[in-house]
Amino acid sequence: xxxxxxxxxxxxxxxxxxxxxxxxxxxxxxxxxxxxxxxxxxxxxxxxxxxxxxxxxxxxxxxxxxxxxxxxxxxxxxxxxxxxxxxxxxxxxxxxxxxxxxxxxxxxxxxxxxxxxxxxxxxxxxxxxxxxxxxxxxxxxxxxxxxxxxxxxxxxxxxxxxxxxxxxxxxxxxxxx
Numbered sequence: 001x002x003x004x005x006x007x008x009x010x011x012x013x014x015x016x017x018x019x020x021x022x023x024x025x026x027x028x029x030x031x032x033x034x035x036x037x038x039x040x041x042x043x044x045x046x047x048x049x050x051x052x053x054x055x056x057x058x059x060x061x062x063x064x065x066x067x068x069x070x071x072x073x074x075x076x077x078x079x080x081x082x083x084x085x086x087x088x089x090x091x092x093x094x095x096x097x098x099x100x101x102x103x104x105x106x107x108x109x110x111x112x113x114x115x116x117x118x119x120x121x122x123x124x125x126x127x128x129x130x131x132x133x134x135x136x137x138x139x140x141x142x143x144x145x146x147x148x149x150x151x152x153x154x155x156x157x158x159x160x161x162x163x164x165x166x167x168x169x170x171x172x173x174x175x176x177x
Contacts, residue, residue: 004148007050008140009059010133011079013072016042017133018050019141021152024134025050039079043086056148056171057087058140061096093169095147097140104162105146105155106139124153 003021010017016027029041051057062080087094100110106120114132121135122128128138142152146160147168 004145004150005053005055006141006144006148007054007057008137008142008144009046009057009083010136010140011042011060011076011083012133013038013042013076013079015131015133016046017130017135017137018046019134019137021141021145022127024128024130024138026130026133035075039075039082042079043082046083047086051087051090051092054092056093056095056144056169058095058097058144059083059087060102060136060140061098093171095144095166095168097143097166101162101165102136102139102143104165105143105159106135108156108159110162124155 006020008017008019014028018025018027027042027045029038033041059080062077084094084096103112103117104110106112106124107116109116112120114135117139118132118135121138125138128135130138142155143163143166145152146155147163147166
């Protein structure tokens with residue numbers, strides 16, 4: 001069986017994390033960009049470099065408890081929907097994974113800290129040398145690969161229970177559409 005082509009996306013206005021089997025990367029818009037210029041920079045980078053030949057894209061769901069001020073929430077929501085629309089328009093199978101499920105899969109706890117996430121990702125993926133955004137993206141990709149029957153790391157059963165809380169797309173149905 002060939003390796004599933006999965007992509008994990010941890011969206012951020014300042015440092016979007018991306019990951020797949022054996023790799024991570026980030027999209028960091030120039031600090032001077034704001035508003036639609038920043039959103040379109042991230043969209044263009046995704047389209048140019050990351051959205052080809054994918055079996056499943058895992059994107060972290062919105063974090064409604066985040067503290068960023070109203071303008072930050074509004075712009076972050078805009079980014080999330082722009083990316084979601086791009087993925088749908090290109091026909092990608094997409095799964096939206098709640099932040100608590102990402103944390104539980106990585107650490108066994110749905111309320112883990114960023115430091116806990118990075119520590120566990122570094123432990124389970126010895127090649128990993130990224131930061132928080134890349135760690136989250138790698139966990140998203142790992143969850144997608146695990147769902148497809150190709151886990152990227154040996155995960156405890158308690159952590160894998162996080163997969164049960166996710167509404168996975170019916171890939172057979174998408175292949176026919």
